[in-house]
Amino acid sequence: MQQSSTFISNFLIPLLDLIGKIFLGLLKMLIVPLVFASIITGAASIGDPKVLGRIGVKTIFLYLSTTVVAIFFGLILGNIIQPGVGLSIEGAAGEAKAAAGMVDVLMGIIPVNPLQALVSGSMLQIIVFALFLGVSATLIGEKGKAFLKFNESLAETMYKMTGIVMKFAPLGILALIAVTAAKYGPAVLAPFAKVIFAVYIGCALQAALVYSGLIMAFVKKSPLWFFSGVKEAMLAAFVTRSSSAVLPISMRNVQENLGVSEKVSSFVLPLGATINMDGTALYQGVCALFVAQAFGIPLSMGAQAGILITATLASIGTAGVPGAGLIMLSMVLTSAGLPIEGIGLVAGIDAVLDMARTSINVTGDMCVSAVVARTEGEKF
Numbered sequence: 001m002q003q004s005s006t007f008i009s010n011f012l013i014p015l016l017d018l019i020g021k022i023f024l025g026l027l028k029m030l031i032v033p034l035v036f037a038s039i040i041t042g043a044a045s046i047g048d049p050k051v052l053g054r055i056g057v058k059t060i061f062l063y064l065s066t067t068v069v070a071i072f073f074g075l076i077l078g079n080i081i082q083p084g085v086g087l088s089i090e091g092a093a094g095e096a097k098a099a100a101g102m103v104d105v106l107m108g109i110i111p112v113n114p115l116q117a118l119v120s121g122s123m124l125q126i127i128v129f130a131l132f133l134g135v136s137a138t139l140i141g142e143k144g145k146a147f148l149k150f151n152e153s154l155a156e157t158m159y160k161m162t163g164i165v166m167k168f169a170p171l172g173i174l175a176l177i178a179v180t181a182a183k184y185g186p187a188v189l190a191p192f193a194k195v196i197f198a199v200y201i202g203c204a205l206q207a208a209l210v211y212s213g214l215i216m217a218f219v220k221k222s223p224l225w226f227f228s229g230v231k232e233a234m235l236a237a238f239v240t241r242s243s244s245a246v247l248p249i250s251m252r253n254v255q256e257n258l259g260v261s262e263k264v265s266s267f268v269l270p271l272g273a274t275i276n277m278d279g280t281a282l283y284q285g286v287c288a289l290f291v292a293q294a295f296g297i298p299l300s301m302g303a304q305a306g307i308l309i310t311a312t313l314a315s316i317g318t319a320g321v322p323g324a325g326l327i328m329l330s331m332v333l334t335s336a337g338l339p340i341e342g343i344g345l346v347a348g349i350d351a352v353l354d355m356a357r358t359s360i361n362v363t364g365d366m367c368v369s370a371v372v373a374r375t376e377g378e379k380f
């Protein structure tokens with residue numbers, strides 16, 4: 001008995017601790033190049049002159065405003081449900097920077113030296129520079145193509161690398177959960193149920209209030225008409241956890257069941273699968289608060305406003321593949337001065353959260369396609 005508990009505390013726990021640390025290290029390795037390349041690609045698709053037409057402006061406006069509302073829901077639910085309270089994880093909290101106020105956030109975003117921003121991993125500055133780069137490269141047309149192609153290839157490579165690291169995730173996550181449970185006792189598991197609850201309630205609110213409201217106000221149809229028309233794509237997104245993979249189904253659903261034209265849907269939906277991730281944004285709001293509460297770091301209103309901005313950008317940069325939102329969450333945490341170890345906490349339940357958020361991501365795209373089509377004079 002004595003011997004086995006010595007084995008556990010002297011050998012097994014340190015080994016699991018090491019495995020967990022390696023997993024977190026690999027995740028951290030992905031962040032800067034992944035965020036940099038995927039935001040340039042996202043910005044390039046917005047800066048495309050074709051997108052900047054009337055339909056494009058309308059679509060982007062709707063995409064951004066629904067995303068901001070989603071993060072609001074996430075932050076409000078995170079503040080009400082307080083999923084991380086009671087977890088009180090120490091240690092890494094000491095490494096976290098003090099949460100920045102609104103003015104600091106605004107002043108800290110200009111990358112005076114972009115290379116330094118990349119080297120030191122200043123996420124907000126990296127994002128600003130990447131946005132500028134993507135739009136500028138698009139504006140010079142032919143001459144910017146080579147750069148964008150290279151960058152697209154870098155982004156693809158980083159997605160692949162993410163996929164490879166995620167293969168290691170089950171072991172890494174198991175190790176992190178085991179070490180946390182050994183340190184703090186099994187009571188730590190209850191807060192995770194609260195995170196799941198908060199994200200699912202948030203997704204339901206987004207569908208019931210925002211999408212239903214938009215359909216009633218602009219399309220002048222009942223929400224039931226909308227949801228029964230798109231349920232196939234919603235379900236496919238839930239099970240595949242990939243907006244990109246579901247694109248052919250969402251295209252067919254809005255064209256055949258809702259009657260949206262090919263002209264509108266073939267522009268709005270692929271753009272949405274790339275930049276519009278309401279569910280992911282909502283999830284990032286909830287999880288940022290969860291991590292702050294778990295590590296006992298108070299977040300001022302200014303810091304939460306900062307999260308609103310970074311989560312919007314993070315959701316734009318999130319690829320429509322399973323688990324991408326978790327990697328982008330690390331960007332939101334870092335720029336809010338929260339410990340990146342928080343990723344390890346969320347990772348264990350991420351798949352369950354990914355199902356709901358992907359379903360909402362895709363539903364948001366389909367809702368906007370119907371609104372844009374109707375305001376462009378289409379009848380259905």
Ligand code: ASP
Pocket residue numbers: 241242243244277280318319320321322323324325326354357358361
């Ligand atoms: N899996 C999500 C999607 O494909 C992205 C994410 O991980 O948040 O839409």
